Amino acid sequence: MLLGKAIGKGLEHLVGPQPESAVNQALDALRAGFEENDIWTLEALESITTQMIKLAAKTTYAEILQNEVVVGAEVDLGGGIIDLLTKQGDLWIITDHKTKLQLKADWVQRELIDAETDWQLFDYAWRVMNHYQTENIAIRRHMGVVSPKMKWWLHQKRLNADTIKRWADGANLVWDSMAALKDPNSLFTPTMRLVECMGRFGKCPMYEACHTYNQDPKMMEALYEPK
Numbered sequence: 738m739l740l741g742k743a744i745g746k747g748l749e750h751l752v753g754p755q756p757e758s759a760v761n762q763a764l765d766a767l768r769a770g771f772e773e774n775d776i777w778t779l780e781a782l783e784s785i786t787t788q789m790i791k792l793a794a795k796t797t798y799a800e801i802l803q804n805e806v807v808v809g810a811e812v813d814l815g816g817g818i819i820d821l822l823t824k825q826g827d828l829w830i831i832t833d834h835k836t837k838l839q840l841k842a843d844w845v846q847r848e849l850i851d852a853e854t855d856w857q858l859f860d861y862a863w864r865v866m867n868h869y870q871t872e873n874i875a876i877r878r879h880m881g882v883v884s885p886k887m888k889w890w891l892h893q894k895r896l897n898a899d900t901i902k903r904w905a906d907g908a909n910l911v912w913d914s915m916a917a918l919k920d921p922n923s924l925f926t927p928t929m930r931l932v933e934c935m936g937r938f939g940k941c942p943m944y945e946a947c948h949t950y951n952q953d954p955k956m957m958e959a960l961y962e963p964k
């Protein structure tokens with residue numbers, strides 16, 4: 738989402754050599770990606786972006802910069818870019834930003850706790866573990882909410898090295914399955930992952946293929962357009 742990207746750009750510069758340029762960098766990113774629409778004016782988004790970055794600088798980022806050493810922002814370890822990587826003593830902290838335009842107070846904790854089992858954050862943790870040869874790792878969500886009240890939260894979870902390794906074992910199985918699916922000679926049968934069928938964003942687009950048409954390509958043509 739454009740707003741999240743623009744704010745992310747500003748946050749990146751908050752820990753760079755010219756933190757005073759953070760708001761302008763974010764606004765440049767916002768203007769570059771903005772398209773006229775019936776919901777948001779550019780001015781409204783500029784105002785939100787500016788306020789969110791200034792608020793982070795005064796609150797969450799002030800806390801981070803006071804207690805941690807910045808290793809880097811937008812750190813590329815292959816397979817994804819880590820928004821912010823810091824160290825507190827021997828502990829490596831991987832921070833991922835998330836911006837939400839609206840979130841009721843009742844949902845804040847649930848959103849933050851979700852970060853503790855976030856696939857992407859585990860992926861980053863595994864890469865940090867291997868790249869920096871460390872088992873001292875924490876993952877952290879940095880979540881900003883615009884409405885009903887503008888606020889940033891930090892939610893951190895220290896990971897056990899064995900848990901990261903077990904995640905990697907599971908991830909390798911998934912990646913191997915994906916590779917097998919692309920191989921026309923593979924005899925691999927995809928496993929059903931029911932947990933994803935009715936996810937937080939609604940019904941999976943392949944729901945009927947799996948649950949009604951038994952993954953039969955011929956039957957699926959009743960609803961799906963073959964490629």
Ligand code: SF4
Binds near residue numbers: 930933945947948
């Ligand atoms: S419905 Fe979607 S998520 Fe569920 S098994 Fe089928 S493809 Fe996977």
